[in-house]
Amino acid sequence: MSEEQLSEEQFHQMALDKLETGTIAPNRSPTHYTRAILLLPGAVDFAAIQRDFPQFFRDQGDILQIAVDKGIDKADQLNGVDYWLGDFDSSVHLQVDSSKYSAKIPYPADKNETDTELALSLVKACGVSEVLLIGGIGGRIDHQMALLFYPLQYSSLQFYHSDGRQSFYYLQPKKCYHIPAKAASLVSVIALTDLTGLTLTNVQWPLTDYVLPLGRGLTYSNRAITSTIEPAITAEISAGNAWLYLSIPEQDDSL
Amino acid sequence: MSEEQLSEEQFHQMALDKLETGTIAPNRSPTHYTRAILLLPGAVDFAAIQRDFPQFFRDQGDILQIAVDKGIDKADQLNGVDYWLGDFDSSVHLQVDSSKYSAKIPYPADKNETDTELALSLVKACGVSEVLLIGGIGGRIDHQMALLFYPLQYSSLQFYHSDGRQSFYYLQPKKCYHIPAKAASLVSVIALTDLTGLTLTNVQWPLTDYVLPLGRGLTYSNRAITSTIEPAITAEISAGNAWLYLSIPEQDDSL
Numbered sequence: 001m002s003e004e005q006l007s008e009e010q011f012h013q014m015a016l017d018k019l020e021t022g023t024i025a026p027n028r029s030p031t032h033y034t035r036a037i038l039l040l041p042g043a044v045d046f047a048a049i050q051r052d053f054p055q056f057f058r059d060q061g062d063i064l065q066i067a068v069d070k071g072i073d074k075a076d077q078l079n080g081v082d083y084w085l086g087d088f089d090s091s092v093h094l095q096v097d098s099s100k101y102s103a104k105i106p107y108p109a110d111k112n113e114t115d116t117e118l119a120l121s122l123v124k125a126c127g128v129s130e131v132l133l134i135g136g137i138g139g140r141i142d143h144q145m146a147l148l149f150y151p152l153q154y155s156s157l158q159f160y161h162s163d164g165r166q167s168f169y170y171l172q173p174k175k176c177y178h179i180p181a182k183a184a185s186l187v188s189v190i191a192l193t194d195l196t197g198l199t200l201t202n203v204q205w206p207l208t209d210y211v212l213p214l215g216r217g218l219t220y221s222n223r224a225i226t227s228t229i230e231p232a233i234t235a236e237i238s239a240g241n242a243w244l245y246l247s248i249p250e251q252d253d254s255l
Numbered sequence: 256m257s258e259e260q261l262s263e264e265q266f267h268q269m270a271l272d273k274l275e276t277g278t279i280a281p282n283r284s285p286t287h288y289t290r291a292i293l294l295l296p297g298a299v300d301f302a303a304i305q306r307d308f309p310q311f312f313r314d315q316g317d318i319l320q321i322a323v324d325k326g327i328d329k330a331d332q333l334n335g336v337d338y339w340l341g342d343f344d345s346s347v348h349l350q351v352d353s354s355k356y357s358a359k360i361p362y363p364a365d366k367n368e369t370d371t372e373l374a375l376s377l378v379k380a381c382g383v384s385e386v387l388l389i390g391g392i393g394g395r396i397d398h399q400m401a402l403l404f405y406p407l408q409y410s411s412l413q414f415y416h417s418d419g420r421q422s423f424y425y426l427q428p429k430k431c432y433h434i435p436a437k438a439a440s441l442v443s444v445i446a447l448t449d450l451t452g453l454t455l456t457n458v459q460w461p462l463t464d465y466v467l468p469l470g471r472g473l474t475y476s477n478r479a480i481t482s483t484i485e486p487a488i489t490a491e492i493s494a495g496n497a498w499l500y501l502s503i504p505e506q507d508d509s510l
Contacts, residue, residue, distance in 0.1 A: 110460075114472035141392060141399060141421060142443035142475055142500045148400070149446070152470030166396060188397035191404070192469075193448075205365075214447075215407030217369035220397055245397045 036064040036123040039071035039081065040116065040136030040147075045164025046077045049134060052167060052180070053160060056132045064126055066119045067101060071135055075100040083122070086115040114146060120154050133161040149192065152241060161243075169244040171237050177244065178232040181224040184249040187233060189219035189242055197238025202226050209238075291319040291378040294326035294336065295371065295391030295402075300419025301332045304389055307422060307435070308415060311387045319381055321374045322356060326390055330355040338377070341370040369401060375409050388416040404447065407496060416498075424499040426492050432499065433487040436479040439504040442488060444474035444497055452493025457481050464493075 035056055050057050057063075067075050069086030072094070084101035087109040098104075107118060116136070123131050136147055151159045151170045159170035169179055171189075181187065187203050189195075195212040204223040212219060224233050224246075235244045290311055305312050312318075322330050324341030327349070339356035342364040353359075362373060371391070378386050391402055406414045406425045414425035424434055426444075436442065442458050444450075450467040459478040467474060479488050479501075490499045 112473050114475060117472045137396060138393070140441075140502070141423075142441070142445055142502075144396060144399070145403070145445045145500075146443075146472050146475045149470045150472075153468070154470075168396075186395075186397070188401075190397055190400045213408070215404045215409075217372045217401050217405075218367050220369060220401045245400075247395070247397075 033064040033126045033128050034062055034130070036066065036126070036128040036131045037078065038116065038119050038123070038131060038133045039065075039067040039074045039078070040133055041068075041070035041073070042135035042137060042139060042163060044074065044135050044162075046074065046134075048164030049132075049162050052162065052164075053132055055130070056160075064123060064128055066122065068115045068119050070094065072096050072100060074134065083119075085119050085122070087111070116147065117150065117153070120150060120157070124154055124157060128157065130158040131160070133159070135163055136161070137163040137166055148190070148243060152192065166245070166247040169235070169246070171235055171242045171244055173237050173239050176234060176236045178234050179244060179246060180232045181226050181246055182249055183224055183226050185224040185226075186245075186247045186249070187222040187224055188245040189222075189235070190245055191216075191219065192241040192243070195237050195240035195242055197236070198240075198242075199236045200233065202230055202233045212240075288319040288381045288383050289317055289385070291321065291381070291383040291386045292333065293371065293374050293378070293386060293388045294320070294322040294329045294333070295388055296323075296325035296328070297390035297392060297394060297418060299329065299390050299417075301329065301389075303419030304387075304417050307417065307419075308387055310385070311415075319378060319383055321377065323370045323374050325349065327351050327355060329389065338374075340374050340377070342366070371402065372405065372408070375405060375412070379409055379412060383412065385413040386415070388414065390418055391416070392418040392421055403445070403498060407447065421500070421502040424490070424501070426490055426497045426499055428492050428494050431489060431491045433489050434499060434501060435487045436481050436501055437504055438479055438481050440479040440481075441500075441502045441504070442477040442479055443500040444477075444490070445500055446471075446474065447496040447498070450492050450495035450497055452491070453497075454491045455488065457485055457488045467495075 037056055065078050065081040066083045066085055067081045069088060072084050075081045080100050080102070082102050083105055085105040085107065087107045107115065120131070133147065137144065147161065148168070151157065158172060161168040169177060171177060189198065189200065191212055191214055194214050198207050198210040198212055198219070200207040200222070202225055204225055226233060292311055320333050320336040321338045321340055322336045324343060327339050330336045335355050335357070337357050338360055340360045340362065342362045362370065375386070388402065392399065402416065403423070406412065413427060416423040424432055426432060444453065444455065446467055446469055449469050453462050453465040453467055453474070455462045455477070457480055459480055481488060
């Protein structure tokens with residue numbers, strides 16, 4: 001069976017087999033992974049991402065690293081990745097050195113899942129609890145929307161998503177998030193469903209136990225009022241699904 | 256009372272007063288408006304928009320035209336607009352000739368609604384049934400997300416949203432949409448809630464009466480297979496909330 005003929009059903013088994021037989025990293029087993037990084041296409045400020053999400057860079061032995069299609073262009077920043085995955089429709093003409101990945105997992109372009117969904121399924125199958133999506137911000141709006149809705153399918157995963165200038169923190173209900181933010185950073189809560197119990201502090205317009213019906217603009221374009229004493233905003237919801245969006249103060253407001 | 260001190264509560268009344276007293280267009284009454292155009296910030300291909308949404312350009316006497324803040328930069332394309340509305344935080348340094356609008360409606364930056372929400376509230380108050388948002392695609396992701404969720408607040412309005420290269424058609428349940436599309440155009444259904452009865456024809460991967468849980472990638476990156484005989488794709492949902500996203504064939508897939 002050539003890799004090109006791989007069926008949808010065979011994908012996860014093949015990926016997990018490669019993982020279990022040590023094709024990727026002989027000293028690891030799937031249970032070792034608690035976090036994962038997905039490299040997606042698009043320009044990023046890698047130094048800013050490393051500063052803002054240090055838990056994903058502390059011990060790379062603990063982190064499952066996957067490049068999704070053209071996201072392989074950032075593999076050097078991680079000294080190579082475990083998997084390079086995709087239908088490769090956007091990277092067919094790329095020259096990629098095989099030292100940049102341990103295993104390449106091709107996939108038919110005509111499939112029911114997106115490349116990123118396949119990567120997330122693999123992440124979930126490996127027992128990961130936190131995933132950082134690097135890149136994938138901007139570009140085609142439908143792609144962006146798909147990315148922002150994936151947490152509803154992979155509800156066991158804590159999602160983060162960043163290009164170093166704009167970052168998204170998925171708010172799982174009943175957890176309190178402390179998110180370091182420069183003073184005057186833009187802060188928006190992007191509700192994906194109706195929200196209850198929305199509490200937001202250290203921002204210009206704080207909210208306490210707020211009920212937000214879906215489709216209201218109230219929670220957009222807030223501003224962090226943080227300091228050296230309180231360097232983080234906090235966010236919490238009781239029920240619902242939402243992203244906390246944070247962008248650097250100098251991020252352009254306009255189009 | 257200076258315009259700068261206008262309170263939130265006074266806004267709609269003032270706008271409607273201006274409309275009723277004929278400040279804007281003496282020969283019109285609010286009941287004449289069946290469609291509205293909102294000019295939002297951002298570059299657009301105006302000729303393509305006029306071609307794809309002719310019903311908004313046929314009889315300008317029937318169309319309420321509102322420029323939202325920096326969207327005034329496109330007012331020339333409509334030979335001026337009825338309202339120029341906003342907190343003007345993004346256009347404070349713009350030199351705008353007063354011939355470009357009939358009435359200017361300023362608004363405090365510190366408010367519970369976004370500029371676009373205020374414009375939509377006005378559109379709704381004027382009895383409009385269909386609204387075309389021109390521009391506002393790309394740029395800050397939180398702004399984009401806010402725009403895509405507004406139909407849930409203004410559920411009586413049929414929404415369209417376009418920059419001429421990428422267009423969004425809001426799918427109201429139980430209506431069948433015939434959407435002209437060049438062959439090979441990208442087609443995605445962006446679900447905002449769980450969907451039932453999703454039917455999509457004249458695309459590479461058609462769907463019939465499909466049940467789509469929120470957060471799945473299945474309905475992204477389809478392709479129109481239209482022809483001179485069947486120049487339109489069709490889309491329909493039984494229940495739920497969704498956008499049909501359509502972009503020109505040569506739209507860049509990647510970041």
